[in-house]
Structure formats: structure tokens, C-alpha cells
Amino acid sequence: MIDGKKRPNGWSWWYLLFVAQYAVTLWPPLYNRADPYLFGIPFFYWSQLAFVFAGATLTAIVYFMTEE
Amino acid sequence: MQHINWTALTVFLSLFAFITWLGFASAHWRKGDLDLLHEWGLGGRRFGTIVTWFLVGGDLYTAYTFIAVPALAFGAGAIAFFAVPYTIIIYPILFLVFPRMWRICHKHGYITASDFVRGRFGNRWLALAVAVTGLVATMPYIALQLVGIQVVVGALGLSGDALMGDLPLVIAFLVLAAFTYSSGLRAPASIAIVKDILIYVTAVAAVIVIPLKLGGFGKVFAALPPEKLLLALPGPGTTGAYGAYATLALGSALALFLYPHVMTAILSASSDHAIRRNAAMLPGYSFMLGLLALIGFFALAANISGLSQYAAGFKQFGTNFAVPALILDSFPSWFAGIAFAAIGIGALVPAAIMSIAAANLYTRNIHREFINKNPTAKQESQIAKYVSLIVKFGALIFVIFAPTQYAIQLQLLGGIWMIQTLPAVMLGIYTRWFNAWALLIGWITGIVAGTWMALAANLTPTYPLTIGGFVFPGYTAFYTLILNLAIVLVLTPLFNAMSLARPAADGTPADGHWT
Numbered sequence: 001m002i003d004g005k006k007r008p009n010g011w012s013w014w015y016l017l018f019v020a021q022y023a024v025t026l027w028p029p030l031y032n033r034a035d036p037y038l039f040g041i042p043f044f045y046w047s048q049l050a051f052v053f054a055g056a057t058l059t060a061i062v063y064f065m066t067e068e
Numbered sequence: 069m070q071h072i073n074w075t076a077l078t079v080f081l082s083l084f085a086f087i088t089w090l091g092f093a094s095a096h097w098r099k100g101d102l103d104l105l106h107e108w109g110l111g112g113r114r115f116g117t118i119v120t121w122f123l124v125g126g127d128l129y130t131a132y133t134f135i136a137v138p139a140l141a142f143g144a145g146a147i148a149f150f151a152v153p154y155t156i157i158i159y160p161i162l163f164l165v166f167p168r169m170w171r172i173c174h175k176h177g178y179i180t181a182s183d184f185v186r187g188r189f190g191n192r193w194l195a196l197a198v199a200v201t202g203l204v205a206t207m208p209y210i211a212l213q214l215v216g217i218q219v220v221v222g223a224l225g226l227s228g229d230a231l232m233g234d235l236p237l238v239i240a241f242l243v244l245a246a247f248t249y250s251s252g253l254r255a256p257a258s259i260a261i262v263k264d265i266l267i268y269v270t271a272v273a274a275v276i277v278i279p280l281k282l283g284g285f286g287k288v289f290a291a292l293p294p295e296k297l298l299l300a301l302p303g304p305g306t307t308g309a310y311g312a313y314a315t316l317a318l319g320s321a322l323a324l325f326l327y328p329h330v331m332t333a334i335l336s337a338s339s340d341h342a343i344r345r346n347a348a349m350l351p352g353y354s355f356m357l358g359l360l361a362l363i364g365f366f367a368l369a370a371n372i373s374g375l376s377q378y379a380a381g382f383k384q385f386g387t388n389f390a391v392p393a394l395i396l397d398s399f400p401s402w403f404a405g406i407a408f409a410a411i412g413i414g415a416l417v418p419a420a421i422m423s424i425a426a427a428n429l430y431t432r433n434i435h436r437e438f439i440n441k442n443p444t445a446k447q448e449s450q451i452a453k454y455v456s457l458i459v460k461f462g463a464l465i466f467v468i469f470a471p472t473q474y475a476i477q478l479q480l481l482g483g484i485w486m487i488q489t490l491p492a493v494m495l496g497i498y499t500r501w502f503n504a505w506a507l508l509i510g511w512i513t514g515i516v517a518g519t520w521m522a523l524a525a526n527l528t529p530t531y532p533l534t535i536g537g538f539v540f541p542g543y544t545a546f547y548t549l550i551l552n553l554a555i556v557l558v559l560t561p562l563f564n565a566m567s568l569a570r571p572a573a574d575g576t577p578a579d580g581h582w583t
């Protein structure tokens with residue numbers, strides 16, 4: 001950081017979005033329930049499928065915010 | 069016994085013929101000198117973002133996954149859905165760790181994880197440990213891909229006495245071996261594009277058509293027994309199914325990128341940016357995998373194993389027959405042919421990449437390190453081509469002569485062994501503080517403890533770790549990785565203080581590690 005340039009692969013605060021992703025997906029009590037249903041699919045299943053999209057979106061955000 | 073389904077078989081064979089042609093033709097794609105190992109074994113590192121997406125997708129989400137994940141849902145219920153969090157949390161790892169890995173490997177001409185470890189820690193025995201672990205863990209994985217082909221071939225009605233029954237598998241194997249030999253990594257890269265399109269079509273059609281036939285998602289899930297619908301609530305004094313679910317997802321995610329075939333696909337990307345972009349794009353496959361897992365529940369709701377015409381298939385293949393049986397039951401024959409081709413071709417892509425990765429490992433890290441130190445470039449790539457044949461042939465013999473259960477159990481153990489290379493490979497990207505001998509001792513301790521725990525748990529993935537009367541059932545690979553890391557962290561300062569063989573030369577000095 002001395003020369004004012006970002007160190008390649010240095011730390012970025014945007015990476016905290018990844019931590020959030022881990023915390024939610026690896027905590028089953030959050031989503032291990034049937035209600036509310038969506039199109040007849042229990043919450044356990046549709047919420048985790050929704051996490052896939054959320055995860056991809058967060059990764060894309062990190063990509064654009066950290067890309068040189 | 070069921071009869072041969074001619075319509076499905078014709079569609080299946082046509083698609084197979086097409087990808088066979090494609091496999092050979094791809095030798096000319098982005099043409100390079102296939103007598104160079106990095107051209108044959110890494111496609112010349114020329115795959116951009118899109119091709120990498122197909123290649124890594126075809127590599128991570130294998131045919132066996134498409135059979136086994138729904139089969140687990142069919143047999144065990146909600147716990148099978150751990151595959152979804154697993155394939156969510158792999159992408160931050162891909163995003164953070166592997167662009168850096170790619171840059172180091174690109175700069176020094178490394179083509180395997182073992183090359184990297186050799187350069188980073190300057191210890192050939194540690195590099196050998198990484199290479200052997202990769203080889204041993206990959207073999208049963210290839211065998212499982214062939215099991216995937218066996219299941220769909222059986223579903224097409226091609227079953228017979230011992231030799232005739234195995235003939236289709238042998239033919240598929242010969243096709244695979246020939247185009248891998250002649251085209252290297254370019255073959256699975258081009259075939260992956262066809263395979264992925266077929267798989268997406270199959271998954272989307274299955275998720276729309278089958279629930280409609282069964283009366284909607286509501287009816288499907290209402291038909292499930294409650295113990296399969298959700299994870300069981302943990303009782304007092306244990307983390308129960310919650311701990312198992314989370315550690316299975318986390319441990320599998322940590323182990324995944326250490327596998328040689330995954331490393332090969334990642335290193336074949338044309339730039340570190342292509343890898344970062346893919347971390348955001350690859351979850352498309354995770355979503356599809358989640359849809360496919362649901363198919364296991366459809367099969368359960370349709371009571372597919374209760375239908376007499378599929379009894380023989382279930383008897384032969386167990387719950388792995390659930391998906392093929394449901395496809396036969398729900399779709400016209402021509403579409404079943406497409407779906408089975410998707411699974412069959414989906415087996416060839418990772419099997420080809422795995423055999424190439426194993427060949428790279430043997431050639432670079434065993435042959436060149438210990439047998440012939442100065443091969444010519446042509447000799448090197450020739451050895452790799454032969455090894456790719458031997459590896460596949462070994463897997464074929466194994467699948468034909470050993471019970472399927474052995475391949476599944478070896479694959480389970482392979483995951484536990486593979487994760488023990490994490491400190492040297494994945495943490496090695498960030499630091500070379502670790503002492504190589506400490507890493508080696510951590511590795512062997514993890515392997516011995518993991519094998520023992522897996523045997524104690526009757527070769528199931530989770531071990532009921534008990535601390536002070538509290539039970540933590542969890543993925544053995546995850547627990548033994550913690551043990552491995554603890555040993556490395558304790559022994560490294562100890563060995564360094566004794567100044568035990570710390571290599572003077574770092575082969576990778578300019579790559580900005582932290583210490």
C-alpha cells in the first residue's frame with residue numbers, strides 16, 4: 001500500500017460478505033423448518049436454493065468491488 | 069428383466085457417437101503441440117471464462133453426483149441436501165485462494181498441486197505425499213463415474229450375463245481412453261459443453277414435468293415421511309443432524325479443490341480473472357444440483373421402487389437406480405435417451421479430466437522426481453498419455469470385478485485422505501512458515517486417524533465425536549483436518565527451533581507470501 005496501489009490479493013473489507021454467506025448456510029437451525037411453503041416446497045428446500053442465488057450475487061458484488 | 073428400450077438406446081448412441089467425434093476433433097481446437105505436457109494436460113492454459121465455466125462445471129458436478137445425490141435424498145431424506153450448502157460455500161474459496169494459486173503456478177510452469185508444494189517447501193517427500201494422496205483419491209472417483217455409466221446402461225435395458233452385461237461399459241471406456249489419449253484436456257473441455265446443455269435440459273424438464281404428473285410440489289412433499297422431510301432435531305447432549313449437516317458441507321467444500329482433477333481444470337484457465345468470474349458464475353450448477361436432489365424426493369413420492377418393472381434395477385443398483393427409473397417412468401423413450409446420454413456423457417467428462425490429472429501427477433511428481441530426472445518434453449507427455457490409459461484401465465477392472473460398494477467406500481476414504489493436504493497446498497499459498505516435516509507428520513496423522521474413525525463408524529462419513537459426554541456427530545474429514553492443523557501448528561515452531569532441515573531455497577520467492 002506504500003506506493004498507493006492495492007496489493008494483489010491483499011485484504012478487502014468486501015470479503016466480509018463471504019463470511020456472512022458461510023454463517024447463514026452453515027447454520028441449519030436457521031432454515032430447518034417446513035413453513036413457510038413456496039409453491040408447495042418446504043422452506044428447508046427453497047431457502048437453500050435461494051441461498052445459491054444470494055451467494056452468486058454476493059460473489060459478483062465482491063468481484064466488481066475488488067477488480068482492478 | 070426389462071427389455072431393451074430401442075428408442076432411448078438409439079438417441080443415446082447417436083449422442084454418444086457425436087461426442088466421440090467431438091472428442092477426437094477437439095485435438096485441433098486452439099491448436100497446440102500435444103507433445104508438450106502443459107498442452108496435452110492443461111489445454112495450453114488457454115481456456116477463457118466461458119470454456120472454464122463448462123469445464124469446471126463438468127468436472128465438479130459429475131455423473132455420479134447426479135445419480136448419488138438424488139439417491140441419497142431417496143434413501144435418507146433431507147440430509148442429502150447438504151450438497152447445496154456445500155456447493156455454495158466452495159465459491160468463496162475458489163474466489164479467494166485459487167487466482168493466487170493460478171498466478172504462482174503460471175509463473176513457475178507448475179501443473180499440479182504437488183509441483184507447487186515442491187517449489188514452496190522444497191521437500192520432495194512432502195510433494196510425494198501430496199501426489200500419492202491425489203492419485204489414490206482419484207482412482208475410486210474414476211471408478212464411480214464408470215458406475216454411473218453402468219446404471220444408465222442398465223436402465224436402457226442392456227443387461228446380460230457377466231461379460232455381455234459389461235460390454236457397453238467396456239466400449240464407453242475405450243472411447244474415453246482413445247480421445248483422452250489423442251486430444252488431452254481439450255476433449256473433455258469441448259464435450260463438457262454438450263454434456264452441460266443436456267444436463268440442464270434434463271434437470272429443468274424433470275423439475276417441471278414430474279411434479280405436474282404427481283399433482284404438484286405440495287403433494288410430493290406431503291407424501292414424504294416426516295423423518296425424511298426435515299433434519300431431525302438434535303436431542304439433549306448432542307449437535308445431532310445439525311452438526312453432521314454443517315460439517316459435511318464444510319468438510320466437503322474444503323476437500324474439493326484439493327482434488328487433482330479440480331486443480332487441473334482451474335489451472336487450465338487462461339487468467340486469474342477467468343477464475344474469479346467463474347466463482348460468481350458457477351453457482352448456476354449448484355442450483356441445478358439442488359433441483360436434481362429434489363428428483364430423489366419425486367422418486368420417493370412416486371413410490372418408484374414399488375413398481376415391479378423396476379425391481380430388478382433396484383436389486384442390482386440399489387437406490388442409485390431411483391433417478392433412472394423415475395426418468396423411464398415419467399418421460400417418453402426419446403427423452404429418456406437424452407437424459408441417460410446426459411448422465412453417461414457426464415461421466416466421461418470428469419473421468420477424462422481425472423485420468424489426465426492423475427497422469428500429470430505421476431509424470432511430474434513421481435516419474436520425473438524419482439525415476440528419470442531429465443525427460444525430454446516429448447517423453448514427458450508420452451508417459452502422461454500412457455499413465456492416463458493405465459489409470460482408466462485400473463478403474464474399469466475395479467468396477468467390473470469388485471462390488472460397487474467398495475468404490476463408494478474408497479471414495480469416502482479418499483475424501484478424508486485428500487483433505488489432509490490442505491495445510492500444505494491451500495495454506496501454503498499464503499505462507500511458507502510451516503515446517504515441511506511438521507506438515508508431513510500432520511498429514512500422516514490425519515490419514516491414520518481419519519481411516520480409523522471411518523472404520524469405527526462402519527465406513528459412514530460421520531463420526532460421533534464425544535467430548536465430556538457431549539456428542540458431536542460430524543464429518544470425519546473435517547475433524548481430522550483440525551487434528552492435522554493442530555499438529556502442524558505445534559510441531560512447526562518446535563522443528564524450526566531445532567533448525568530441522570529448513571530448506572534454504574524457496575522455489576517461489578517472489579510471490580508475496582506473508583512470512
